[in-house]
Amino acid sequence: MSAAHTASPERLAAATAATAHQKEWFAQMRAEVAAGAPLALVNADAPQEILRAMGIPYVVNQWWASVVAAKRLGPASLNTIAELGYPDDSYQYDAIGLGSMNLPAEQAPWGGLPRPDFVIAESSGDATRKVFDLWAQHPETEFFAFERSSATTAPDNWWDLVPHRWDQAYAADRLDLMTDENWQLVEFLTERTGRTFDLDRLAAVMDLVNEQAEWNRRTRDLIASSRPTPVSVNDSIPAVMIPQWHRGSEWARDAARALYEEVEQAVHDRRAVCPEERVRLMWIGRGLWFDLGLYQRFQEKYGAVFVWSMYLAIAADGYPRYGDDPMRTLAARFVGFTDQLYTPPWSSQWYVKEALAHGVDAVVHLVADDVPGGTFTTAALEQAGIPVLEINASNADSRGDTATVVEHAIGAFLEGRVLG
Template identity: 85%
Template structure:
């Protein structure tokens, strides 16, 4: 779909504003519930939050909280707190910021601060991840439930076409067996400690809502991939997609995804454009740059270069839908291969090339953190496909050492030398 370059500049998405407002209200409500005695879980993004939703247990996603702390410019202070306890502050910062934020003065922490969680839940994808969550559990009021990290033994081509309904074929049976068993163990763990019951039919309802939400996200992603110039800034699409993702399995999450699609659809009809003079379409691979989201827009006026893709909408479109008669095993299928899809070649590299081509990107900025495996294979696959890549080794939530200025200078040089030159 082509739109004229004379289109009017785009205003901020109502879906993004609404999502941020909802999250603030939800966080305040959660704090009140916990103060009144409700249990609280802190979960990593790759842990099965749907079980907590089915059991009515409030939870906060560790990476989301780290993004808020970082966006409020408190990331360095949180990491300094980690260092003051004698632990590394230059490894796995995205996981560690939440831990460090617990030691900051209440007046300095965003939104009143995170209450002390009763439970922390994470997949042990790396030694450092396990160690970070072990530190949470050193507090006498917090317990840790770890999930094992299994390795990919099968790598079907075009996984995004297979995994929604043929996930038994996509993933090894023993991997699915392991995570299904651990899901049930988590249910027992939570039931014993909270007294709350688990209903498999309620989980089925949650899973159905997640699938609907993924379907709306897929429509939005496909529409944006087909539209030139792009009508939506990634600064807006990230919160408009990811905040509802942290409420997966809720009616609000499903409805927010539908509202986003409808707003984007109207923006396309109105020929709106983030940058009417769009010359270069860029892809940002890696986690969001929470301490400087404005960076994504600073190349538009000088170069006509627009970031049209981030992993958040793309993985929300391709990575979550799972259909099947057994909701607990389908949930295992959602998370068994989640990390593989983003970071294990050829699963990851095929997907990034597919997304780059469908969005018509001219170049890629690839942010590589110290805990991200397989990055070189992704870069190589994109370069072989004829798409120039700038690799930057940095942490998305650690702004220390002039990281923002260095990133901006590197991207500008890359555009001038390899893309526009």
């Protein structure tokens, strides 16, 4: 094996800076909550921009689950769920945050998540709704639920429509429903916090989110066109997603710009994650938080590099929305969020588009139990001539031999179908 295969660029400064910022922010948030500030826990598919506009601190449930899983505390959190008499082998990504509330403060990441005053989520499935209902059984926590509406039509190439022509992508009744619910959320929060909502402030937040999304799009497109790939997904994931959870802030906008500039410089300097890149891989599904090193372990043996994850791609295509009515435009950002990632043909067309743009040779598709439409995504990619390894596993539950099974499966897939 050549020395070039073992060469590895230094970690992206954008990733290091984002992680440092998040730790500092979390400590500050804990202090504010201890001093009496309200706290919301929100699912990724809920409109966090309203909270940003009202100055209400919030934590994203999926981010917190990823931190707990990365610290190898997922099993302890899931064991708590089982001890309460609920299934610990279903919807773990939604449930880990709830289970983590029983972790001892000295064991919990960064001192632990304070008890939220509000939990906010879309009712995207029976199990998700039940998890959030359990949050609200605590006397200090209330649950605000968004309805889950379904698409009856699916436009081709939705990513071209949704920034400016989103009313052609999403049915009017879906937009009406979520716009009304956005206003209901404002009323709910105003009554309970005494904080005011300003529509002009929301418009300013939306402008910053759009700027951030455009920087992410530039970064995504630059990585897609670069051979060999200049950055590792281990770095791009935190560098993109931590600012995503701070959408609507100047820091997040500037962080997205800094990531682009750093990747642009890496391309200019001809840096490479694996200089002798032989195979370009796409990882579909949530990050394997308890074993992020997995993505790099195939470089030395096979020259195989994961060049794509959904995090940067959806940040580029899924979030930019422009319109004169900030509240309805915000509804357009979230009403089809699940469709874009998981509902065919919305999702399957998008994954094929991304695979072709990034020139991937093969796909590893992690399918969790709460992810619909996975079979259609795999079939669409195979039909496009791209081999797919489908793995049914949880990205956050490290119990058992999950990491070993996944690694062995990918190795066998590369040797049997990709490298031949």
